[in-house]
Structures are given as structure tokens and as C-alpha cells.
Amino acid sequence: MIPTLRSLPDPLALRNHLAGVYDLPFTTCTLLRSLVNDVYELAAPDARYVLKLYRTGGWEPDEILWETGLSAHLAADLPVPRVHLLADGNEVGLLDSAEGRRPFVLSEFVTGTKPRPPFTDDLYSGFGRLVARFHAAADTFSSPNPRRPSDLRRRLDEPLAQIRPFLAAAEENLLLDLANAVRSNIAQYSEELSWGVCHGDVSLDNVLITDDGLALHDFDLSAEGYRAADFTGVAATPHWPAFLRSYREHRPISEADLAAIPYLAVVGRIFNLRFHLIDKPMIRGTESRGEGWADEELAALRRAADDLL
Known part of the structure; x- marks a missing residue:
């Protein structure tokens, strides 16, 4: 058999397998999204779930247990999806596939709608309050399981080394200069920067509007890191002042953290470049490099260089 990089389970076969694993009478299994991970919706007569x-x-299974532990910890204070246990009491299962064993987690379905434009300051004010509550709750989280941190080695150094062969000389030099500026800034203020559990992808894509308010989900990128990294996406929107005011009403942000945001935004964009230039073409083909996402990241990095270098 030829080695396989990525397989896609048949939904009907997956439904039947999971019915036994969870001891639940699943009636349907529908693929919602397939990119880095595969996400399915499963329905039973009296409930809906997301796999x-x-x-x-x-992530290794132990690292995913860190993630499910974070979800359980947050659920005491925040509206987040609750993990549903396997019939044997475990939180993480393993599915035999052509490429090897793939971990999986089943969560309860959260009923709500994704925020749609036009976005408002009121929405971002509620979002700021939600993220402040997330950080406050995460401060008291601990786990016996490991999780690789979102440090500069993993988020900046490794991706930069991997994407350099795909860059023109001018782009490579620009990114190397930006990376040096990031390291210099972080080294200078490292003792003043907040470090803790980050969500990893603070955007409205991971928010649902429910009858009980805003709910937060998708902790796949969560790990310990510089907390200011969680603000980089929102800080680039016109609603950042509303978000920041609301966040500060519930939790302080230091001046060092605010000053680090544009540097950590550079880290995030280089990390994203690795995805668009290397990771995504492995599962979507090299034509995906022509979709424009990498070009947008490079354009944003050029603008960042104008401000930071």
C-alpha cells in the first residue's frame, strides 16, 4: 500500500463506528469542514454533537487531553462546548486510518449563529468581556498533561526556517529583519510581558451568538504563550478601542503587552505563511498557493516593516 498523508473517513462508516464507541444512537453524520482537522456534526434522536x-x-493524545481539560475548566465560568466522554470514560479516542491513528473528541453542539457583518462596537465590547473572562479563568488552569508552548521557537523560528526556500531574496531579508526586531522587543520587555494560557485564535470566527450571550469555542491552537498574542487580530480592526475598553473593565492590560502587539502580529503572520506555503499545499495541492492568502500575509508584513524597522 502506498503511504497516505491524509484520508477522509466515510461519514456513514464513521457514524456506525462512533455509535459503538460512545454508546449513542447516532442517526446522521455530516462532514462540516476538512482542512487541518476534519469536523463532523453527529445527530442522535435527542441531541446534536460535533466531532x-x-x-x-x-497534537499527541496527551496534548489533546490538555485541551479537553482546559475546556472542562473553562466550562465552570464560560459558555464553551462540553466534551462528551466515550463509553469507556475517556475524553480522547483513536481512530485507525490509512495514515495512522487519529485522535478524536466529541463535544456537545452549541446552538447559535456566527457573527455576520456589519460588525458593531457593541459586539466587540461583548467580545472583549468574553476574552477577559477566558484569560481570567485560564489563569487558574493546570494540567498533568503536556502541551507544546506557543513560544518564539515554535511560532517564529521554526516556521521562518521552513518557508525561507519559498521566498524571494528581498522577502527573505525583510522577514529576517522583522524576526530580529521581534526577538529584540521580546528580550527587552520579557519580564513585563504577560505569559499564560492563550486561546490562540481570538477572532469572531470562534464566537457564537447564543440566547445566553456570546460563546467561545475551538481551543485547537490554545497553549501557554505571550498573552498579547491573543489581541493581534482584534487590534487590526476598527473596533479595537471598543474591545480594549471592555476588556480593561474586567482585566488589566499592561503597557508592555500593548506595545508587544505589533511584534507578535508579525509572529502570527509568519506562522500563517508556513501554513499557506507548506501545510495547506500538502492537503490541498500547490495550486492553493495561488489563492492569494500568502500574498496577503506578505503584504501585511511589508506594512509592518514600515512601522517597526
């Missing part, structure tokens, strides 16, 4: 089927070679 995340992790890719092989990503």
Missing part, C-alpha cells in the same frame, strides 16, 4: 478528528502528526 473533531485530528490529523496524524499534529
Whole structure:
């Protein structure tokens, strides 16, 4: 058999397998999204669920237990999806596939709608309050399981080394200069920067509007890191002042953290470049490099260089 990089389970076969694993009478199984991980919706007569089927070679099962532990910890204070246990009491299952064993987690379905434009300051004010509550709750989280941190080695150094062969000389030099500026800034203020559990993808894509308010989900990128990294996406929107005011009403942000945001935004964009230039073409083909996402990241990095270098 030829080695396989990525397989996609048949929904009907997956439904039947999971019915036994969870001892639940699933009636349907529908693929919602397939990119880094595969996400399915499963329905039973009296409930709906979301299954995340992790890719092989990503998080190890113990690291996913860190993630499910975070979800359980947050659920005491925040509206987040609750993990549903397997029939044997475990939180993480393993599915035999062509490429190897793939971890999976089943969560309860959260009924709500994704925020749609036009976005408002009121929405971002509620979002700021939600993220402040997330950080406050995460401050008291601990786990016996490991999780690789979102430090500069993993988020900046490794991706930069991997994407350099795909860059023109001018782009490579620009990114190297930006990376040096990031390291210099972080080294200078490291003792003043907040470090803790980050969500990893603070955007409205991971928010649902429910009858009880805003709910937060998708902790696949969560890990310990510089907290200011959680503000980089929102800080680039016109609603950042509303978000920041609301966040500060519930939790302080230091001046060092605010000053680090544009530097950590550079880290995030270089990390994203690795995805668009290397990771995504492995599962979507090299034509995906022509979709414009990498070009947008490079354009944003050029603008960042104008401000930071």
C-alpha cells in the first residue's frame, strides 16, 4: 500500500463506528469542514454533537487531553462546548486510518449563529468581556498533561526556517529583519510581558451568538504563550478601542503587552505563511498557493516593516 498523508473517513462508516464507541444512537453524520482537522456534526434522536478528528502528526493524545481539560475548566465560568466522554470514560479516542491513528473528541453542539457583518462596537465590547473572562479563568488552569508552548521557537523560528526556500531574496531579508526586531522587543520587555494560557485564535470566527450571550469555542491552537498574542487580530480592526475598553473593565492590560502587539502580529503572520506555503499545499495541492492568502500575509508584513524597522 502506498503511504497516505491524509484520508477522509466515510461519514456513514464513521457514524456506525462512533455509535459503538460512545454508546449513542447516532442517526446522521455530516462532514462540516476538512482542512487541518476534519469536523463532523453527529445527530442522535435527542441531541446534536460535533466531532473533531485530528490529523496524524499534529497534537499527541496527551496534548489533546490538555485541551479537553482546559475546556472542562473553562466550562465552570464560560459558555464553551462540553466534551462528551466515550463509553469507556475517556475524553480522547483513536481512530485507525490509512495514515495512522487519529485522535478524536466529541463535544456537545452549541446552538447559535456566527457573527455576520456589519460588525458593531457593541459586539466587540461583548467580545472583549468574553476574552477577559477566558484569560481570567485560564489563569487558574493546570494540567498533568503536556502541551507544546506557543513560544518564539515554535511560532517564529521554526516556521521562518521552513518557508525561507519559498521566498524571494528581498522577502527573505525583510522577514529576517522583522524576526530580529521581534526577538529584540521580546528580550527587552520579557519580564513585563504577560505569559499564560492563550486561546490562540481570538477572532469572531470562534464566537457564537447564543440566547445566553456570546460563546467561545475551538481551543485547537490554545497553549501557554505571550498573552498579547491573543489581541493581534482584534487590534487590526476598527473596533479595537471598543474591545480594549471592555476588556480593561474586567482585566488589566499592561503597557508592555500593548506595545508587544505589533511584534507578535508579525509572529502570527509568519506562522500563517508556513501554513499557506507548506501545510495547506500538502492537503490541498500547490495550486492553493495561488489563492492569494500568502500574498496577503506578505503584504501585511511589508506594512509592518514600515512601522517597526
